[in-house]
Amino acid sequence: MNQLAVPTTRTVLLSIPPVLVSLYLIYKLSPTNLSRGQRRRRTHARAALSESSEVDVSASEEPEEEDDEDRPRYEYFCMLRPFFDIENENAAKDESEQVAKDDLASQYEKSVRARNSIEMQPAAEHPEHRWVTMWETWKLSGGFGRRASYTNPDFFKMHIYKEFHGEGTQETVENILIGFDKAFGKKRRDEGNLKQMWAIVAGTMQWLLEMPPNSSWMMLNNKAKLSTTVGLIGRALVSVLNEFDHVKLLKADSEIKDLGLIMTYYLYWVDTLKGRGLELPFRKEIVAYAKKAGIDLKEAGLFGTEERVKELEKEVGKIKPLSGKAQPDRWDWKKKFRKFSKDYKIGGEKYNILKMTREERAGYAIDKKDPLAQFSDKDLQEGNVRIRPRRG
Numbered sequence: 001m002n003q004l005a006v007p008t009t010r011t012v013l014l015s016i017p018p019v020l021v022s023l024y025l026i027y028k029l030s031p032t033n034l035s036r037g038q039r040r041r042r043t044h045a046r047a048a049l050s051e052s053s054e055v056d057v058s059a060s061e062e063p064e065e066e067d068d069e070d071r072p073r074y075e076y077f078c079m080l081r082p083f084f085d086i087e088n089e090n091a092a093k094d095e096s097e098q099v100a101k102d103d104l105a106s107q108y109e110k111s112v113r114a115r116n117s118i119e120m121q122p123a124a125e126h127p128e129h130r131w132v133t134m135w136e137t138w139k140l141s142g143g144f145g146r147r148a149s150y151t152n153p154d155f156f157k158m159h160i161y162k163e164f165h166g167e168g169t170q171e172t173v174e175n176i177l178i179g180f181d182k183a184f185g186k187k188r189r190d191e192g193n194l195k196q197m198w199a200i201v202a203g204t205m206q207w208l209l210e211m212p213p214n215s216s217w218m219m220l221n222n223k224a225k226l227s228t229t230v231g232l233i234g235r236a237l238v239s240v241l242n243e244f245d246h247v248k249l250l251k252a253d254s255e256i257k258d259l260g261l262i263m264t265y266y267l268y269w270v271d272t273l274k275g276r277g278l279e280l281p282f283r284k285e286i287v288a289y290a291k292k293a294g295i296d297l298k299e300a301g302l303f304g305t306e307e308r309v310k311e312l313e314k315e316v317g318k319i320k321p322l323s324g325k326a327q328p329d330r331w332d333w334k335k336k337f338r339k340f341s342k343d344y345k346i347g348g349e350k351y352n353i354l355k356m357t358r359e360e361r362a363g364y365a366i367d368k369k370d371p372l373a374q375f376s377d378k379d380l381q382e383g384n385v386r387i388r389p390r391r392g
Contacts, residue, residue, distance in 0.1 A: 071135040074195045076123035076257045079131040079138075082209065082302075083108050089303040123257060130301060132257050133202070134195065140203030145210065148172045149387050151351040156371040158353070158364040166216035168351030173217075173229055175347045176204055180236050181337050189243065195256075197240045202258060204233060205265040213272050227278045228340055230270075234282035237266055239333040241289045246326035252294040260300025263290050267309070268302050283312050285331075288322035354380045 071077070086108065090098055099107070111117065123132040133141075151168020153160045183197045211217065220226050241259075244250040250259070263286050270280045287309055290297050298306040313319055329335075340346065349355045354372065362370045372380060379385060 136199040141206035169217035260295040264301030291321035
């Protein structure tokens, strides 16, 4: 089974009795209400949605998205600036200059709903716009979030045990790393292989930034495994950068248009992990790669990156451009991943609630009835289920 398979656009809309829905999944999985004729888009309008929501049950099929499947996999398209980044910039202003949170959210919601929104327009038509993504990255990120949502018992009005969703998220990350390892292990390094590895890493960073800092994944008790997993995410990123360095794609004007953006994503994400007893790997190396490429991280992506780099240099000293030529597997991905796979039984579908038997789901359900009784075995096995918050 392809661990990185993205569910098709033919999905069944899952409706579930009222539950508390985590912020990142609400924003990730809910469509913007759009007037007829506008394309259905997955947006970054996180703050325009409530932290808690009720979810509906509906057996209707989701309408086909207009032409999204026809987009070239590795072409770049525009995204909206992530709302959390706007919030961070607003919070850094003097109090007298700050915009009220509700007003900020309202302004952002208007930009999301605007008919002339830049979102999903070809990046080539907006060379000044820094918020860009490969279409493959965008699809993978959505698939990762959806897969993780299938491990949340609350969405299905079930009670299993406290760490179930956290372990399910860990399983999702492991499946992503398995997919990356498969791509990295291919003997032939062609353009498609390189871009697929990047799409996996970039999609992972997009998805991870959608999780709240206190996500159930970060609450897992097995800190050694969690720390190793975090390290492998960083190792995957520097491993792809090494591959780009080898084929002369590590440069400010690279055809990999989101190089600097994803670097700022990683630095921001790792910064949110401080104080959790986890290693914070590859921050210095990411900055060194940016300097080697001539990428100005201040202009490349998230607000506050310049200050994060300054704080890092207080810890490790002045960071110089990465020295030395690219080498095969410079960052020991194969060795480290092989050890991770040996030390832990990784990946699979153990925590995927859709893959449970109907009897198992009923046994964990609060009302002792299978919450997915209305869905066919085919839809459940293929993952043609989407979780959406209740409207109205």
